[in-house]
Amino acid sequence: MSIQVDQVTKRFGTFTVLNDVSLHVREGELVALLGPSGCGKTTLLRILAGLERPDQGRIFLQGTEVTDQRINERRVGFVFQHYALFRHMSVADNVAFGLTVLPRAQRPSVTRIQEKVRELLGLVQLQAMADRYPSQLSGGQRQRVALARALAVEPKLLLLDEPFGALDAKVRKELRRWLRRLHDELHITGILVTHDQEEALEVADRVVVMHQGRIEQVGTPDEVYEHPATPFVYQFLGDVNVFHGRVAQEQLAHGSVGAEAVLPSDVPDEHEVTFVRPHDLEVNRSRTNSSQLEANVRHVLAAGSRVRIELSTQESAQVIEVELTKERYRELNLREGEVVFVHPRHRRVFKLPRP
Amino acid sequence: MESINSTGSKELQWKDSLTTESPLVRRLLIAAAFLYLTFFLFVPLLAVFVEALKGGLAAYVGSFLNDDAIAAIQLTLLVAAVAVPLNALFGVAAAWAIAKFDFAGKQILITLIDMPLAVSPVISGLIYVLLFGAQGWLGPWLLENDIKIIFALPGIVLATIFVTVPFVARELIPLMQSQGREEEEAAITLGASGWQTFRRVTLPNIKWSLLYGVILCNARAMGEFGAVSVVSGHIRGLTNTMPLHVEILYNEYNAVSAFAVASLLTLLAIVTLAAKAIVERKIHSPAIVADPIAGVQAGSSR
Numbered sequence: 265m266s267i268q269v270d271q272v273t274k275r276f277g278t279f280t281v282l283n284d285v286s287l288h289v290r291e292g293e294l295v296a297l298l299g300p301s302g303c304g305k306t307t308l309l310r311i312l313a314g315l316e317r318p319d320q321g322r323i324f325l326q327g328t329e330v331t332d333q334r335i336n337e338r339r340v341g342f343v344f345q346h347y348a349l350f351r352h353m354s355v356a357d358n359v360a361f362g363l364t365v366l367p368r369a370q371r372p373s374v375t376r377i378q379e380k381v382r383e384l385l386g387l388v389q390l391q392a393m394a395d396r397y398p399s400q401l402s403g404g405q406r407q408r409v410a411l412a413r414a415l416a417v418e419p420k421l422l423l424l425d426e427p428f429g430a431l432d433a434k435v436r437k438e439l440r441r442w443l444r445r446l447h448d449e450l451h452i453t454g455i456l457v458t459h460d461q462e463e464a465l466e467v468a469d470r471v472v473v474m475h476q477g478r479i480e481q482v483g484t485p486d487e488v489y490e491h492p493a494t495p496f497v498y499q500f501l502g503d504v505n506v507f508h509g510r511v512a513q514e515q516l517a518h519g520s521v522g523a524e525a526v527l528p529s530d531v532p533d534e535h536e537v538t539f540v541r542p543h544d545l546e547v548n549r550s551r552t553n554s555s556q557l558e559a560n561v562r563h564v565l566a567a568g569s570r571v572r573i574e575l576s577t578q579e580s581a582q583v584i585e586v587e588l589t590k591e592r593y594r595e596l597n598l599r600e601g602e603v604v605f606v607h608p609r610h611r612r613v614f615k616l617p618r619p
Numbered sequence: 620m621e622s623i624n625s626t627g628s629k630e631l632q633w634k635d636s637l638t639t640e641s642p643l644v645r646r647l648l649i650a651a652a653f654l655y656l657t658f659f660l661f662v663p664l665l666a667v668f669v670e671a672l673k674g675g676l677a678a679y680v681g682s683f684l685n686d687d688a689i690a691a692i693q694l695t696l697l698v699a700a701v702a703v704p705l706n707a708l709f710g711v712a713a714a715w716a717i718a719k720f721d722f723a724g725k726q727i728l729i730t731l732i733d734m735p736l737a738v739s740p741v742i743s744g745l746i747y748v749l750l751f752g753a754q755g756w757l758g759p760w761l762l763e764n765d766i767k768i769i770f771a772l773p774g775i776v777l778a779t780i781f782v783t784v785p786f787v788a789r790e791l792i793p794l795m796q797s798q799g800r801e802e803e804e805a806a807i808t809l810g811a812s813g814w815q816t817f818r819r820v821t822l823p824n825i826k827w828s829l830l831y832g833v834i835l836c837n838a839r840a841m842g843e844f845g846a847v848s849v850v851s852g853h854i855r856g857l858t859n860t861m862p863l864h865v866e867i868l869y870n871e872y873n874a875v876s877a878f879a880v881a882s883l884l885t886l887l888a889i890v891t892l893a894a895k896a897i898v899e900r901k902i903h904s905p906a907i908v909a910d911p912i913a914g915v916q917a918g919s920s921r
Binding site: 313341342344348349361362365410413414416 | 801802804805806807808809810811812815819820823824
């Protein structure tokens with residue numbers, strides 16, 4: 265089911281949660297709404313489900329306007345962060361619920377419902393748990409039951425509100441791979457709300473980055489990670505070093521890291537900010553060109569597949585984070601307190617209005 | 620060995636004295652509590668039955684088998700049969716509204732529900748006399764239309780309802796607030812109608828607390844004296860409920876009958892307490908959790 269969100273605005277009291285948001289989702293896509301808490305992503309999801317009404321704007325599902333349509337007519341599956349399983353019903357009854365509340369004429373027979381429940385529990389790998397109650401399941405199992413329950417009514421759209429947010433890191437990783445596989449099997453249009461950039465980048469076909477009630481950027485995981493459209497997206501997706509400074513006048517200040525690149529023309533009222541990812545910084549023991557920045561090694565974190573190094577610049581004592589491969593680290597053989605020279609391989613300069 | 624043992628027990632004692640009072644204080648406190656309850660609760664309770672059976676079993680039974688007593692029992696049951704379901708219905712509706720919706724005046728509604736507990740029952744009765752009595756605001760109009768409320772069944776029912784409003788609602792509001800809206804939202808997104816959501820999701824989640832509230836509400840409805848006394852008019856065989864009947868008998872120095880009828884109310888109280896204890900246990904350890912585990916274990920051992 266394709267989705268069209270058309271200039272939607274939502275306020276709670278005086279607080280604007282969604283500010284003129286428009287979005288198009290193609291049929292069969294899995295899209296992640298990514299942003300920090302309070303950015304409006306969950307509200308947008310609830311509006312799509314019909315759990316909230318927009319103050320302005322319209323929602324189209326499959327080309328038909330549903331802004332004023334009741335929830336139970338939308339055929340939307342919704343998975344809640346805290347599962348929202350019916351605590352007094354067994355797993356099987358939970359999954360069957362959506363089928364048993366259908367009007368008598370559309371309701372499948374009891375045996376057909378049982379069959380369907382068995383199928384769905386097989387899909388989420390919980391056949392053995394059919395007679396258990398939600399309180400007897402682990403968090404990951406509960407969320408799979410919630411997913412099976414949402415899929416039972418054969419929704420054309422699946423909405424997931426931070427589905428793995430309450431789970432521990434390992435289970436979360438497993439479940440999101442599993443969700444991706446499930447989506448590839450079922451070809452259901454899906455929208456996933458998350459504040460975890462890793463989750464969004466790994467699971468989704470496209471990522472919608474939201475901030476303060478607005479959409480900052482829409483793109484494939486690769487696009488938003490490699491070509492962030494705004495400083496916010498740059499900072500939100502992964503670690504980043506930020507260098508402030510007006511370039512023309514302060515060529516040699518710390519804003520000039522990697523000055524061999526052509527910098528945008530200088531406008532007096534604008535403020536240049538340079539963003540560099542930790543792994544895009546080149547570290548050398550000796551100066552190879554004049555624009556390199558001199559820094560001291562403050563701290564080395566060698567655990568993990570990559571080595572993280574904290575530097576502080578000699579001019580302004582700004583902390584810079586660098587990520588090196590193990591090989592490069594061994595080659596350099598850095599010790600804390602040593603002097604190194606850094607410059608960026610890639611960087612991005614944004615011009616911001618002067619504060 | 621001995622020395623190790625003795626230091627061990629010393630440490631234990633020392634730790635014990637840090638966390639609890641000395642044995643003497645403990646025993647004194649427990650004894651005080653028991654004595655107090657025996658003197659103020661158990662002895663009077665016993666006295667009711669002793670007094671009631673003083674004239675022998677025949678006199679005891681005879682106390683119920685006269686027209687006035689039967690009428691009083693019937694009236695009490697009738698009043699409870701009207702007031703309790705109405706307040707249960709209102710309690711669920713109010714708790715639902717307070718827990719699941721945001722609206723202006725929510726705090727006022729919560730405070731209003733508590734009011735009958737803060738007001739003396741006599742005042743609760745007087746309110747209705749002032750409203751519907753012959754000299755009251757609506758009195759002349761009621762008189763013209765030949766509608767009797769005060770000194771009649773409607774007045775008694777109204778006063779009872781007023782006094783018992785809080786019991787169900789107060790029981791449900793905190794529970795429904797803690798349960799949140801998510802399960803209902805899930806039911807609605809799965810296509811359930813409002814009624815289906817209430818019947819299949821909300822009601823099962825609140826049923827034990829609802830029953831608990833109903834039990835307390837019923838006990839109060841049958842036992843209410845003050846408010847009912849003001850509006851009833853004490854007309855024998857017509858507007859006397861059981862508590863009023865007890866008072867009349869007692870004032871007539873008919874102690875055996877008074878205590879006999881009182882013993883019925885006392886029995887009701889005991890039954891209420893027992894039911895309350897059972898329901899409380901259900902609330903704190905839901906059977907739905909315990910049973911399936913047993914079932915699963917039995918299944919796997921086979």
